[in-house]
Amino acid sequence: MIGDDTSLHADTGVTSGMFVERSLNEIRFWARIMKEHSLFLRLGFRAEDTQLIQEANQFYRLFEQIEQTAHSFNNQTDPEHIRRFNSEVQQAATNIFGFKRKVLGLILTCKLPGANNFPLLVDHTSREANYFRKRLVELNQGKLQSLPDAIIKENVFFLRIMADHAKFIGHLLDPSERKLVDVARNFSNDFDQLLYQARDLESMKPQSQTAPLLDQFLDQNRVSVASLRDFKKTARDLIEQCKIKSIIHPLLADHVFREADRFLEIIDMFDAHLTGGTR
Template sequence: MPDEFVARSLEEVRFWSRIMKEHSLFLKLGFRCEDTQLINEANQFYAIFETIENRAHAFTLGTDPNTIKRFNEEVHIAVSHIWVFKRKLLGLILTCQLPGANNFPLLVDHVSREANYFRNRLSELNLGKLEPLPDAIIDENVFFLRIMADHAKFISHLLDPSERKLVEQANSFSHDFDQLLFQAKDLESMRPQSQTLPLLDQFLDQNRVSVKSLRDFKKTARDLIQACRIKSIIHPLLADHVFREAEHFLAIIDMFEYSLTGNAPVRESNTIE
């Protein structure tokens, strides 16, 4: 449906363009002072995705679907370019050409996976070929469970080592989400036989509980970091960034739950600043 295409496209671009913009900032903060070319490239991507984000918010649900389709194509090109930049950066790090820089290889791989996810979603929207619900439930959860596991690892490694209790909590979340990811991969390899309503419903319920717990932990960490109440090298915007991604994952789980069963889970309200 044209209206649904416009709504889904704007939702995806508004969310992910902000994520891409912030990735540019976080990567820049991890470069060395002498990495002027990489810093300039990151600044350029920040400006590109800030413009995309602003344009996306200027469109309305009544915008001509053909206009949105062309916009999606433009965004796809920009996302492909930042994906190439991120993979180039990963190669530089893994071949020890940026000694002393502060971007973890896993973090760079992580943000490149998100860029690839975004551009694939844009292609699916424009082609009108979204996955069948059972496949989408498994594939989206496999993707986002790994994202959440990564976040826990990043938080653990960016907290000051003296914040022993928080580091322990982050490591515990890392382990839990690794296990959830392994379970999701098992369900993935068992399909289509595994794609029954009871199994998929339980899959969503179990993941929702764990994502809510991680979301709440991220919110607490974000608030403590913003108030300068804990010791870390986590940028306040990064703390909010990972919180928003957990919220996004929960919204996807709830959408799947409604599509699968017709039941709309009750979500508590959270203010995202």
């Protein structure tokens, strides 16, 4: 990683400036995602699920407050202050992860008949909460994975997220939107294949962690992610303009677009480190 001159953890190479910047970047992005998950889950509950609705609303307010607090800080904020903030947010992420897994259990044991949250969607949101929680733990511990490990691990995680998004879009579009449904299904198949390839590369570690293989891996994923991101943007715009038939909330359409855009940023960051020789 590229660092500054003020060391936070001399043994790991994590610096104060890097720690604060990365912590705020992660929290600003993922706190908004967690807040929106709370809304989407609430919208999927039945009217009689008052306790679950109340819990979802509490998480919405909690992560809204976290998001606002994160934006009140800047890169010059005291690292120890950020470390304490990370711990608080990590606990909030752990709590919403537990809530999501509880909801998943209720769905899978048929205790919420007639609710509108897909089990895969709830599992999907819980995986993102767990990712967020682990990211904050790693930051506070000053741990950074080696570049080859990070490239493969992050791509395995996000490729599955992208595959899920394509499936959700295909199921939430009105069946009469046949062409768009077909496009979504094709993206789902494409990302399933990319995920299988990523897991194959993961199982071949460490022999698979060569610069040429990883560079090709990133290039291939970038092309597909960019195409999916553009499709999501088009779908979002059409939904906002009421030009297609679906039960997709406009905020959900924007939500999945932002996650694809973030994946592209991560791919570009990895590619710059891999080809530029900086770490």
